[in-house]
Amino acid sequence: MADVDVTTPHQARMWNHWLGGKDCYPIDREVGDKIMEVYPEIADVARQSRAFLVRVVRYMVGQGVRQFLDIGTGLPAADNTHEVAQREAPDSRIVYVDNDPLVVAHARALLKGAAAGTCAYVEADVREPDEIIERASAVLDFSRPVGLMLLGIVGNVADEDDPQGVVRRLVEALPAGSYVAINDGTNVLDVDEWTPAEATARGEALRLCADAGTVPYHARTPEFISSLFEGLELVEPGVVSTPLWRPDPSSVGEPAIIDSFGGVARK
Numbered sequence: 001m002a003d004v005d006v007t008t009p010h011q012a013r014m015w016n017h018w019l020g021g022k023d024c025y026p027i028d029r030e031v032g033d034k035i036m037e038v039y040p041e042i043a044d045v046a047r048q049s050r051a052f053l054v055r056v057v058r059y060m061v062g063q064g065v066r067q068f069l070d071i072g073t074g075l076p077a078a079d080n081t082h083e084v085a086q087r088e089a090p091d092s093r094i095v096y097v098d099n100d101p102l103v104v105a106h107a108r109a110l111l112k113g114a115a116a117g118t119c120a121y122v123e124a125d126v127r128e129p130d131e132i133i134e135r136a137s138a139v140l141d142f143s144r145p146v147g148l149m150l151l152g153i154v155g156n157v158a159d160e161d162d163p164q165g166v167v168r169r170l171v172e173a174l175p176a177g178s179y180v181a182i183n184d185g186t187n188v189l190d191v192d193e194w195t196p197a198e199a200t201a202r203g204e205a206l207r208l209c210a211d212a213g214t215v216p217y218h219a220r221t222p223e224f225i226s227s228l229f230e231g232l233e234l235v236e237p238g239v240v241s242t243p244l245w246r247p248d249p250s251s252v253g254e255p256a257i258i259d260s261f262g263g264v265a266r267k
């Protein structure tokens with residue numbers, strides 16, 4: 001815990017705040033609230049990302065996947081990847097990866113209850129894909145299908161750190177029959193149109209984050225998110241606004257379109 005910086009807002013902790021959690025510090029609540037004032041949709045983006053996670057893990061388990069690599073885990077929330085997967089298939093194995101020290105501390109506590117050898121937590125940076133694969137190999141068997149989860153994480157990789165290359169190197173390590181799920185915040189005002197970040201509420205929110213010293217987040221286009229699946233077989237309905245990806249039939253009414261896009265593909 002000595003590494004936890006309580007003077008600068010951290011994305012994992014503000015995300016927890018937007019989800020209604022308590023695992024954050026006054027600085028995260030203060031800046032998180034300012035962001036919600038200019039960009040109230042951020043709370044939906046966070047909630048819908050978690051709902052997407054649940055639908056995706058259930059889908060992958062239904063396809064026979066029993067191993068998951070969840071990079072950019074975030075702080076524990078209502079349904080974490082191992083809970084969803086092991087509810088459906090108790091023999092599922094999960095490796096979580098994040099670079100936030102508070103996420104590390106919570107994950108250690110959370111995973112104490114998990115059966116030995118089925119869950120692990122790796123503190124690593126997504127920009128080091130080879131290190132992640134090497135360390136995840138202690139728990140996951142990379143000769144059998146793996147579900148790679150990249151939810152709300154690629155936006156943390158700046159253009160100069162080659163986000164497409166990072167995803168490509170992770171995907172290269174997966175055997176055929178594996179699945180890849182990606183979603184990220186975008187910046188489209190009317191879904192069909194990319195809008196420069198300076199012109200939007202999201203742009204203002206990203207500026208507030210930068211001014212407060214948070215690691216910059218890059219909201220990109222739906223086309224960019226689609227490009228991350230290159231060489232893979234996208235499953236229906238392709239890359240769509242996150243709530244539209246195989247919505248639960250039990251949901252009431254039409255799912256709302258939000259400024260966050262994602263999809264799932266098979267290798």
Ligand SMILES: C[S@@+](CC[C@H](N)C(=O)[O-])C[C@H]1O[C@@H](n2cnc3c(N)ncnc32)[C@H](O)[C@@H]1O
Binds near residue numbers: 012050053097103152
């Ligand atoms: C927007 S949150 C998403 C959390 C979760 N995947 C979800 O969808 O609810 C992004 C997470 O990525 C982590 N993160 C940010 N940059 C990272 C990096 N370079 N390497 C590893 N994790 C990173 C943050 O600490 C945070 O927990």
